[in-house]
Amino acid sequence: MRELYSALVTPYNAGGEFDPTLLEGLLKFQKEQGLDGVYVGGSSGEAVLQSVSERQAVLKAVAEHNPGLKLIAHVGTVATRDAQSLAEVADRAGYSAVSAISPFYYGFSEDELFAHYTAISEASALPLIVYSFPQKGLGLSRELCDRLLANPKISGVKYTSADLYMLDQLKRAYPNKIFFNGFDEILLAGLTMGADGGIGTTYNFMGDVFVAIRAEWEAGNQSEALRLQGVANDMIERVYPSIIDGTKYVLARMGHQTGGARPPFQPRDWSAVPGLDAAIDNLMAW
Ligand code: NAY
DSSP states (O other): OOEEEEEOOOOBOTTSOBOGGGHHHHHHHHHHTTOOEEEESSTTTTGGGSOHHHHHHHHHHHHHHOOSOEEEEEOOOSSHHHHHHHHHHHHHHTOSEEEEEOOOSSOOOHHHHHHHHHHHHHHSSSOEEEEEBGGGTBOOOHHHHHHHHTSTTEEEEEEOOSOHHHHHHHHHHOTTSEEEEOOGGGHHHHHHTTOSEEEESTHHHHHHHHHHHHHHHHTTOHHHHHHHHHHHHHHHHHHGGGHHHHHHHHHHHTTOOOOOOOTTSOOOOGGGSTTHHHHHHHHHHO
8 A cells, every 4th residue: 555645734823833732733633634644844844944953843843733644754963963862852753764865955976975874873762754856956866765775774765856766766776675655746747757755745635636646546547636636736736935934825815823924934825826726625525
């Protein structure tokens, strides 16, 4: 069974502070949509706009509120020791895996990336899912993937790339490792080319559409799966200009307040986006 995880947004109160009381309804909604789990503290969770102690608090609070979802903790930071400390917190809180984006900004060498990921894998008992995101200059080369996937504690790759030929090559070389499709807009293509599941921002509010894509794909109904991917993509296009803030707007319209995305993101007038409110109404009636 291929697993789908929402890349959970972090709920903030009106003052922009993390509000754990808002998690209960949000997590319940993830479960109701049929998702398998949540990926906590990733890009969509605004992790890089939070302090390490806030990130620890988010990881712990989600585990405390968890209504029966699988939990993956994103622990990626530039500083190896911060990522290690977050991995320790996730392990103690009961997560099933950790995941980490490559350290950014300085342009680290492949040896440094390898050492970073090895250190995270050794920081806790949890399996580690490394994260490849070439669009932001954070792609993991095939050579680095080979070195990393030789580590039994590295269980797979969060593969946020449209290079599906490389995904196919990786999955055929490592059939027992797990590859998560990272771009919501190509979940169907990712499943077709070997992904074991998906992790996505817009799963927060249309997880049920992605669950239906998976069901149709697994049943061999390609044209219906493609139609549903189109339903998802029509919505993604509308929120894409600021996808985290847009996702939070849609969630609020659905009754789940999570505040806006933190600065430097700026609030937008989402109600002025042509067709967005009508598309949300359609989704709610779906
Ligand atoms: C994360 O860490 O929260 C994720 O990577 C979730 C996956 C998203 N990728 C990024 C880079 O944020 O859902 C996607 C993405 O928002 C979506 O496909 C739109 O491009």
